[in-house]
Amino acid sequence: METSASEFTCRCFLVAQNVYGLKQFVSRLNSQIATATSMCMFVFAELLVIAFSKLIQLRRSSSYFIWVHLSMLSVQWLLVLSAVVIQAFRLTELLVKLRYSGLSVRVFGYRTSPQLDLDSFLDYVANTKMQAKLFAFPVRLRYIIGVVVVVSFVFLILLELNSSLEESVII
Numbered sequence: 001m002e003t004s005a006s007e008f009t010c011r012c013f014l015v016a017q018n019v020y021g022l023k024q025f026v027s028r029l030n031s032q033i034a035t036a037t038s039m040c041m042f043v044f045a046e047l048l049v050i051a052f053s054k055l056i057q058l059r060r061s062s063s064y065f066i067w068v069h070l071s072m073l074s075v076q077w078l079l080v081l082s083a084v085v086i087q088a089f090r091l092t093e094l095l096v097k098l099r100y101s102g103l104s105v106r107v108f109g110y111r112t113s114p115q116l117d118l119d120s121f122l123d124y125v126a127n128t129k130m131q132a133k134l135f136a137f138p139v140r141l142r143y144i145i146g147v148v149v150v151v152s153f154v155f156l157i158l159l160e161l162n163s164s165l166e167e168s169v170i171i
Helices: 005-057 064-109 115-126 141-170
Strands: none
Touching: 005 064, 005 115, 064 115, 064 141
């Protein structure tokens, strides 16, 4: 199905309007909403640390129900934290895919359209850099993996220090 140059220009204009609206939405999402979400995530992380530290401090003679309760609290706060990060990551990945979809329109799309229209559309879509932010940092996979690795190392060090302190108190 062949399309005319004016039809392609009209479609490009509509897509450019949608991309601009999406860019405004993401910038609004990254301003006040990201600050509030980051504060909520900080509270959730604090609750996770509190629940997990209480779980670690329990003695073996403690009740089964206390173990289950603290374990469920830890899992609950971990799921809430990871759900927010996963949704922000999904939004960022969709926005990156949008940038690269302009290239497919340029290469495989409208062969009868003028070269200048195709190039300007590709340039506009490729230069819209949008990404979700949490704690004023862009949510990218490499940052998420880095934070998880650092937090796990710090957590392991704290666990080791806790066990060595308990051994020194017993002796």
